[in-house]
Amino acid sequence: MILKGRVFLVERDGRLIPDIDTDQIYHNAYLHITDMEEMGKYAFSNLEGFKDFSKTSHDGEILVVGSNFGAGSSRQHAVDCFKALSIKGIIGISFGAIYWRNAINNGLAVMKCPELQSYLDRGLLKNRMEVEVDLENGVVKIENKEVIKCIPLSKVEIEILEKGGLLELGR
Amino acid sequence: MGKTIIEKIISNHAEKDVKPGDIVWMHVDVVSARDFGGPNVIKNYKRYYGDTPVVAPDSTYFTFDLSTPAKSIKYATAQHLCRQFAYKHGIRVFDVDAGIGTHVLMEHGILKPGMVSTGTDSHFNILGAIGVLGQGMGDVDITYIFRKKRTWFRVPETVKVKVKGMPEKYTEPKDVVLYILKRFKTSFALGKSLEMYGEYIKNLDMAGRITIASMVTEMGGIVAFLEYGENFKDEFSKFTGVPPGELIESDSDAEYSDEVEIDITSLPPQIARPGAPWDVVDVKELKGVKVDSVFVGSCTNGRERDMETFGSILKMNKVKERVMVRVKPATRKVYEYMLDTGLISHIFKAGGIVINPGCGGCAQGHEGLTGEGEVQVSTSNRNFPGKQGRGKTYLASPLMAAISSITGEILPPEEVL
Numbered sequence: 033m034i035l036k037g038r039v040f041l042v043e044r045d046g047r048l049i050p051d052i053d054t055d056q057i058y059h060n061a062y063l064h065i066t067d068m069e070e071m072g073k074y075a076f077s078n079l080e081g082f083k084d085f086s087k088t089s090h091d092g093e094i095l096v097v098g099s100n101f102g103a104g105s106s107r108q109h110a111v112d113c114f115k116a117l118s119i120k121g122i123i124g125i126s127f128g129a130i131y132w133r134n135a136i137n138n139g140l141a142v143m144k145c146p147e148l149q150s151y152l153d154r155g156l157l158k159n160r161m162e163v164e165v166d167l168e169n170g171v172v173k174i175e176n177k178e179v180i181k182c183i184p185l186s187k188v189e190i191e192i193l194e195k196g197g198l199l200e201l202g203r
Numbered sequence: 204m205g206k207t208i209i210e211k212i213i214s215n216h217a218e219k220d221v222k223p224g225d226i227v228w229m230h231v232d233v234v235s236a237r238d239f240g241g242p243n244v245i246k247n248y249k250r251y252y253g254d255t256p257v258v259a260p261d262s263t264y265f266t267f268d269l270s271t272p273a274k275s276i277k278y279a280t281a282q283h284l285c286r287q288f289a290y291k292h293g294i295r296v297f298d299v300d301a302g303i304g305t306h307v308l309m310e311h312g313i314l315k316p317g318m319v320s321t322g323t324d325s326h327f328n329i330l331g332a333i334g335v336l337g338q339g340m341g342d343v344d345i346t347y348i349f350r351k352k353r354t355w356f357r358v359p360e361t362v363k364v365k366v367k368g369m370p371e372k373y374t375e376p377k378d379v380v381l382y383i384l385k386r387f388k389t390s391f392a393l394g395k396s397l398e399m400y401g402e403y404i405k406n407l408d409m410a411g412r413i414t415i416a417s418m419v420t421e422m423g424g425i426v427a428f429l430e431y432g433e434n435f436k437d438e439f440s441k442f443t444g445v446p447p448g449e450l451i452e453s454d455s456d457a458e459y460s461d462e463v464e465i466d467i468t469s470l471p472p473q474i475a476r477p478g479a480p481w482d483v484v485d486v487k488e489l490k491g492v493k494v495d496s497v498f499v500g501s502c503t504n505g506r507e508r509d510m511e512t513f514g515s516i517l518k519m520n521k522v523k524e525r526v527m528v529r530v531k532p533a534t535r536k537v538y539e540y541m542l543d544t545g546l547i548s549h550i551f552k553a554g555g556i557v558i559n560p561g562c563g564g565c566a567q568g569h570e571g572l573t574g575e576g577e578v579q580v581s582t583s584n585r586n587f588p589g590k591q592g593r594g595k596t597y598l599a600s601p602l603m604a605a606i607s608s609i610t611g612e613i614l615p616p617e618e619v620l
Contacts, residue, residue: 106341108341108343129394130341133341133344134341134343136355137341137343137344137347138343186225186226187226188226188227188228188355189226189355192355198343198344198347198355199247199251199343199346199347200251201347202251202252202346202347202350202351203251203252
C-alpha cells in the first residue's frame with residue numbers, strides 16, 4: 033500500500049513537536065460532536081501555534097509528527113478529525129499505543145519513522161514537499177530522491193487499512 | 204526456543220507460532236460489553252452490519268455493572284438498548300442484579316484457563332487470575348469481535364516477576380500488590396505480559412489471585428499470569444463449578460525480556476496516598492489520619508474472603524460515630540454468601556450498609572463517590588484525582604478498611620486488633 037501526497041510538518045522552530053496529546057489534537061470540549069465532518073474544524077485547535085490549522089485545505093496531505101504523538105485518552109475523535117480533512121496519513125517518530133490502534137481501526141494510515149528529525153535538520157524534508165509512503169516496505173521517498181527508512185506495517189494492519197478500517201473489514 | 208504463557212495462548216488462538224512483536228489475528232473465545240461501551244458497540248454494529256446475526260451469540264454477553272440499577276435516564280436507556288439487541292440476537296444478559304462482568308463470567312464457568320476474552324472494561328486483564336488472556340478494548344474493536352470473533356493483537360514481551368518471602372500477619376494480597384506498584388510504578392510492566400512466581404503467589408486463594416491480577420491495569424501491563432499452586436484446581440472448581448482443564452505453563456527455556464525480584468519478607472500493611480495508586484507507604488507512616496468514609500468492594504476486593512475479613516472485624520465492633528461505611532459485593536453470588544453467613548447482618552448492625560452488587564467507587568455513575576474535602580479509605584484500585592469523586596481517597600486492604608471503620612482513623616492493625 034503506497035500513499036502519495038505533500039507533507040505538512042507539525043514543527044516548531046525546526047523541531048517536530050514531541051508529546052502532542054489527544055487533548056491538543058482534539059480538545060475534550062468538543063467530545064459531544066458525533067458528525068465526523070464537523071470534527072475536522074477542531075483539529076489541532078488546542079495546539080499552540082496551530083489554532084488555524086483547519087482554516088486552510090489539507091486535502092491529500094501527509095502529516096509529519098514528532099515522538100509520542102497522540103498520547104493520552106482513547107478518544108477516536110483525535111483520529112477522525114484528520115480523516116474529516118481528507119488527510120491521507122501520518123508519519124511520526126513514535127505514537128501513543130492507543131492512538132496507533134485507533135488510527136488503524138479507523139482506516140487512517142500511520143507509520144513510525146524514528147529518524148525523521150534528522151531529515152528536517154539537514155533540510156532534506158521541507159513543508160509541501162511531495163512524498164511517497166510505502167507502508168509495506170517501511171520506506172518514505174522524498175521527491176523521488178532521498179529515502180527515509182521506517183518501520184514497515186504488519187500484514188494485518190495493511191489488510192485493515194486497505195479496507196478503510198476494521199469495521200469495513202467486517203462487512 | 205521455548206515460549207512464555209502468553210506466547211502459547213496467542214499461538215493457540217492465531218493458529219501459528221508467534222513471537223514477541225508479531226501482529227496477528229487472534230481468535231476470541233468469549234466477548235462481552237457492559238452498560239458502559241455497550242450502546243456504542245450496538246450503534247456501530249447496526250450502522251455497519253445492519254441485521255446480520257452476531258457470529259457467536261452463545262459466547263457473547265452483555266454485563267451491566269456500571270450503573271446498577273440505573274441511576275439516570277441515560278443509563279436506563281443504554282441498558283434497555285443493550286437488552287433489546289441481546290434478545291434479538293440470542294445473547295445472554297447478566298442484568299443489573301448480577302454484578303461485575305469479569306467476575307460473573309468467571310463464576311459461571313464460562314471462562315477456562317488458556318482462553319482469550321475481551322470486553323469494554325479496562326480491568327478485563329483481571330482474568331489473568333485464572334489463566335485467561337483478558338483484554339479491555341474500545342467499542343470499535345468489540346464491535347468487530349461481535350461480528351467476527353477475532354481481533355488483531357501485538358504479541359507482547361514477558362517479564363518474569365519473582366516474589367520472595369512471606370509478609371507479616373496482617374498483610375493481605377492488596378498490600379502486596381500496592382507494594383509492587385510502589386517499587387516499580389509502570390516502569391517494568393508497561394505494554395508487557397507478566398508471569399509471577401513464588402511461594403506466596405502460588406499459595407494464594409482465588410480472592411487473592413484476583414486482587415493481584417486486577418491491579419496490573421494500574422501498572423500499565425497487558426496481563427499477569429500467576430503461578431499455579433497445588434490448590435489451584437480445587438480453588439477454580441469451587442469458584443466456577445467446573446474443572447479448569449489443562450493448565451498452560453511456560454517452557455523452561457522461554458525467553459523473558461526482563462526478570463525482577465520482589466522481596467516481601469515481613470512486609471507490613473501498605474496504603475496508597477490520594478493521587479496515585481503507586482504513591483504507597485507503610486500504614487504506620489500515616490498513623491492518626493482522620494477518615495470520613497470507607498468503601499469496601501470493586502473488582503479488586505469484592506470477593507467472599509474480602510467481605511469475611513471486613514465483616515468479622517465489624518461483628519465484634521461498632522462503626523465509629525461520624526464514619527460512613529458502604530460495602531458493595533462484587534457479584535450476586537458474593538451477596539448470597541454474605542446473606543447466608545450473616546455478614547450482611549454483622550455489617551448492618553455495626554452501622555455500615557451493604558449495597559447491591561456491581562462495580563463501585565471508581566467512576567461517575569458508581570455508588571460510593573466522595574465529596575469535596577472528604578477523606579475516604581477504599582479497597583478499590585484507582586485514586587487518581589477526580590476518579591472517585593472530589594475527596595481524598597486512600598487505597599488499602601479490606602482489613603485496613605475495617606480498622607478505619609471502627610476507629611475513624613488510619614492506624615496500624617496491631618494497635619487495634
